[in-house]
Amino acid sequence: MQGTVDSTPVVTGHEVAAHEEHQDLRVLGLITFLASEFLMFAGFFAVFLVFRGSHVQWPPEETEVELLLPAVNTLILVSSSWVINLGTKAIKKNDLAGMRKWFGITAAMGAIFLAGQVYEYMNLGYGLKTNLFSNCFYLTTGFHGAHVFIGLVLILGVLWRSRRANHYNDITHTGPEMAEIYWHFVDVVWIVLFSLIYLLTLI
Amino acid sequence: MAQADISIKPTELQGGHGHPDKWKWYDYFTFNVDHKVIGIQYLVTSFLFYLVGGFMAVLMRTELATPNSDFLSPELYNAFLTNHGTIMIFLWIVPAAIGGFGNYLIPLMIGARDMAFPKLNALAFWLNPPAGLLLAASFFLGGGAQSGWTSYPPLSEITANLPQTLWCVTLIMVGTSSILGSVNFLVTIWKMRVPSMAWDQMPLFCWAMVATSVLALFATPVLAAAMVLLLFDINFGTSFFKPDAGGNVVVYQHLFWFYSHPAVYLMILPIFGIMSEVIPVHARKPIFGYKAIAYSSLTICLVGLFVWVHHMFTSGTAPWMRIFFTISTLIVAVPTGIKIFSWVATLWGGKIRYTTAMLFAVGLLSMFVFGGLSGVTLGAAPFDIHVHDTYYVVGHFHYVLYGGSVFGIYSGIYHWFPKITGRMLNEPLGKVHFVLTFIGTIITFTPMHNLGMQGMPRRVAMYDPQFAHLNQLVTVGAYILAVSVIPFYFNVIWSWMKGKEAGPNPWNAMTMEWTTDSPPIIENWEVLPVLTHGPYAYGMERADEVGPAGEPLPTSRP
Numbered sequence: 001m002q003g004t005v006d007s008t009p010v011v012t013g014h015e016v017a018a019h020e021e022h023q024d025l026r027v028l029g030l031i032t033f034l035a036s037e038f039l040m041f042a043g044f045f046a047v048f049l050v051f052r053g054s055h056v057q058w059p060p061e062e063t064e065v066e067l068l069l070p071a072v073n074t075l076i077l078v079s080s081s082w083v084i085n086l087g088t089k090a091i092k093k094n095d096l097a098g099m100r101k102w103f104g105i106t107a108a109m110g111a112i113f114l115a116g117q118v119y120e121y122m123n124l125g126y127g128l129k130t131n132l133f134s135n136c137f138y139l140t141t142g143f144h145g146a147h148v149f150i151g152l153v154l155i156l157g158v159l160w161r162s163r164r165a166n167h168y169n170d171i172t173h174t175g176p177e178m179a180e181i182y183w184h185f186v187d188v189v190w191i192v193l194f195s196l197i198y199l200l201t202l203i
Numbered sequence: 204m205a206q207a208d209i210s211i212k213p214t215e216l217q218g219g220h221g222h223p224d225k226w227k228w229y230d231y232f233t234f235n236v237d238h239k240v241i242g243i244q245y246l247v248t249s250f251l252f253y254l255v256g257g258f259m260a261v262l263m264r265t266e267l268a269t270p271n272s273d274f275l276s277p278e279l280y281n282a283f284l285t286n287h288g289t290i291m292i293f294l295w296i297v298p299a300a301i302g303g304f305g306n307y308l309i310p311l312m313i314g315a316r317d318m319a320f321p322k323l324n325a326l327a328f329w330l331n332p333p334a335g336l337l338l339a340a341s342f343f344l345g346g347g348a349q350s351g352w353t354s355y356p357p358l359s360e361i362t363a364n365l366p367q368t369l370w371c372v373t374l375i376m377v378g379t380s381s382i383l384g385s386v387n388f389l390v391t392i393w394k395m396r397v398p399s400m401a402w403d404q405m406p407l408f409c410w411a412m413v414a415t416s417v418l419a420l421f422a423t424p425v426l427a428a429a430m431v432l433l434l435f436d437i438n439f440g441t442s443f444f445k446p447d448a449g450g451n452v453v454v455y456q457h458l459f460w461f462y463s464h465p466a467v468y469l470m471i472l473p474i475f476g477i478m479s480e481v482i483p484v485h486a487r488k489p490i491f492g493y494k495a496i497a498y499s500s501l502t503i504c505l506v507g508l509f510v511w512v513h514h515m516f517t518s519g520t521a522p523w524m525r526i527f528f529t530i531s532t533l534i535v536a537v538p539t540g541i542k543i544f545s546w547v548a549t550l551w552g553g554k555i556r557y558t559t560a561m562l563f564a565v566g567l568l569s570m571f572v573f574g575g576l577s578g579v580t581l582g583a584a585p586f587d588i589h590v591h592d593t594y595y596v597v598g599h600f601h602y603v604l605y606g607g608s609v610f611g612i613y614s615g616i617y618h619w620f621p622k623i624t625g626r627m628l629n630e631p632l633g634k635v636h637f638v639l640t641f642i643g644t645i646i647t648f649t650p651m652h653n654l655g656m657q658g659m660p661r662r663v664a665m666y667d668p669q670f671a672h673l674n675q676l677v678t679v680g681a682y683i684l685a686v687s688v689i690p691f692y693f694n695v696i697w698s699w700m701k702g703k704e705a706g707p708n709p710w711n712a713m714t715m716e717w718t719t720d721s722p723p724i725i726e727n728w729e730v731l732p733v734l735t736h737g738p739y740a741y742g743m744e745r746a747d748e749v750g751p752a753g754e755p756l757p758t759s760r761p
């Protein structure tokens with residue numbers, strides 16, 4: 001565990017404060033990290049937009065995107081962000097069973113999203129190398145998919161750890177909280193991605 | 204002389220902890236989470252890489268002693284050129300200045316027992332040695348990357364594919380390390396200061412590290428994106444940067460410089476922090492303009508994110524962009540100038556002690572002003588178009604990187620070596636080191652400006668015979684610099700074993716790291732210190748009641 005300072009028994013009021021702070025720090029660290037991570041996606045998006053702006057036909061003819069499946073996928077991912085929030089709300093009220101239920105549902109939704117993504121890949125009829133658009137398409141969605149996968153692993157990790165009695169409760173719940181934040185991040189990136197790569201083709 | 208006066212607050216007494224009292228030598232080769240061990244690990248590895256990068260430079264200068272290619276094959280020359288730059292930036296200055304000094308000093312300066320995320324910190328360090336090994340491996344698996352530290356496509360995509368791939372992976376690794384490190388610095392400085400230390404009582408080094416970390420957080424991921432795209436282009440048949448398939452090479456340049464201009468500030472901001480610590484201590488005066496220095500770091504960080512196109516004035520850049528980025532570039536010089544004037548004003552009327560640390564700091568001032576001025580000339584697009592990709596640019600960045608960053612790292616080592624090891628460095632030997640370095644720097648890097656203005660291109664192994672004389676001078680300078688490191692490394696090794704005992708506070712400094720033993724005990728203090736005076740309250744009456752900028756402290760701080 002990433003600790004602030006001490007492994008000493010908690011004695012004074014000051015020490016207690018320090019202990020609670022240490023819980024927050026990991027959340028803070030994660031948010032800082034994700035702010036940075038977001039800029040990597042921003043780099044990919046910027047590249048995509050530059051190419052879009054400098055090509056007459058974008059996407060080129062034989063590489064149109066599928067819209068229906070990704071739209072359904074978007075709905076699933078966005079609503080899963082809300083579901084996972086129910087999970088952390090539950091644990092904050094010391095409702096472990098509730099948390100496990102909502103986290104389980106979130107994990108299932110994430111898995112469906114990934115499966116949908118793979119299905120989409122298999123039915124598009126073009127690959128990574130086909131042209132510049134497909135380069136951007138597979139790279140960006142693939143990187144996002146990898147992040148969804150990591151988020152899924154985090155959620156499953158939380159579920160796994162929650163088997164231990166009193167591992168998470170209304171006071172200690174940094175793990176679920178961090179999984180939730182990460183999941184929202186994945187969601188936000190997807191919303192931008194979906195707007196740029198899919199919705200913009202409608203204009 | 205004012206001694207740091209730290210009173211003890213009994214409620215903060217810590218119980219016994221299950222650590223040994225001191226680390227053994229082999230602890231430094233393990234996944235240790237103590238910030239001091241990690242700081243030393245960063246410093247020692249980066250000083251080793253410095254030798255490797257320096258060795259390559261000497262070989263290149265030997266080749267350039269004559270106009271013809273008679274010592275290194277052109278391919279080998281390119282490989283040394285590329286890896287010299289990459290090592291010096293990513294495995295020497297960045298890990299030494301940020302990882303080394305940052306990790307070692309920040310918790311000590313703010314009264315914390317460790318960084319916020321010690322394990323993450325160790326992980327960040329341990330990404331560096333394998334990254335270096337990858338670069339070394341690239342020499343044996345295809346002769347090393349050939350396309351310069353900037354690795355512009357198309358060159359980087361058509362030469363030495365496997366080494367170039369390894370190069371990309373190296374950069375992704377050191378970049379990840381730098382992001383993880385920055386997360387740690389920010390959270391630590393933000394949340395782990397002793398309760399008695401307000402933001403404006405923090406040593407200026409910590410402010411500099413805040414600015415550095417923010418820059419690293421925002422810029423490095425964009426470099427990672429560029430590296431991923433380059434990697435895919437080389438290995439997986441994509442065509443992001445292949446113009447014949449609709450790709451665009453200038454896009455790479457934008458991504459690269461969006462990181463790499465801020466990267467030059469990553470390399471100088473921590474050095475500015477070191478300057479702001481060393482100068483007041485050895486001038487025995489409060490720092491002049493605490494707030495001006497602190498906020499100018501943040502300004503540099505902010506404006507520095509919007510100047511990157513000054514590296515691309517000749518890349519077909521639109522005129523309006525040239526004008527915009529000329530202006531923004533010249534604006535960055537303002538906060539930099541504020542710092543310079545503040546340091547000069549701190550020296551003014553001080554009781555200056557000419558220690559080696561101080562000599563390097565003052566040497567840095569003069570060198571950096573010169574390098575900053577040539578930077579301003581380059582920032583003006585009309586002039587830059589004339590000298591872009593010539594030795595003038597090489598002269599500029601070596602003045603700021605060698606005369607700035609390297610001088611600053613030296614200064615910091617002479618200043619904090621007693622804290623880190625508990626022993627003093629030998630001063631006479633230090634002065635020999637300084638004189639050799641100072642003279643070597645001037646002889647090596649000044650003639651490069653002339654060469655550039657006469658039209659000698661950079662990144663060449665052969666050149667027109669008309670440039671031969673100045674090039675010989677440069678090569679002589681390079682040999683002097685090569686010799687200059689001998690007294691230094693000898694001094695460090697010898698003093699570490701046999702130097703004079705330093706005691707907790709040999710310089711009579713006032714920042715918190717000097718209130719504990721040298722070297723500090725494992726969790727830094729038996730009892731956490733309480734701040735009773737600002738970090739630079741030198742030579743003032745009732746120094747313990749005065750804040751950093753000279754104003755009195757409110758009696759109770761939260």
Ligand code: HEM
Nearest residue numbers: 467470471513514536575578579581582591592600603604
């Ligand atoms: C007053 C501040 C500075 C200004 C206005 C400035 C301006 C510039 C400009 C316009 C260039 C591009 C020249 C060209 O390629 O044609 C340049 C190159 C460079 N500068 Fe600076 N600079 C400043 C400070 C620094 C500092 C502090 C560092 C590092 C510590 C630095 C490192 C570099 C490097 C490494 C390059 C060469 C990049 C390459 O092409 O390989 N500069 N500078």
Ligand SMILES: [Cu+2]
Nearest residue numbers: 464511513514
């Ligand atoms: Cu620049």
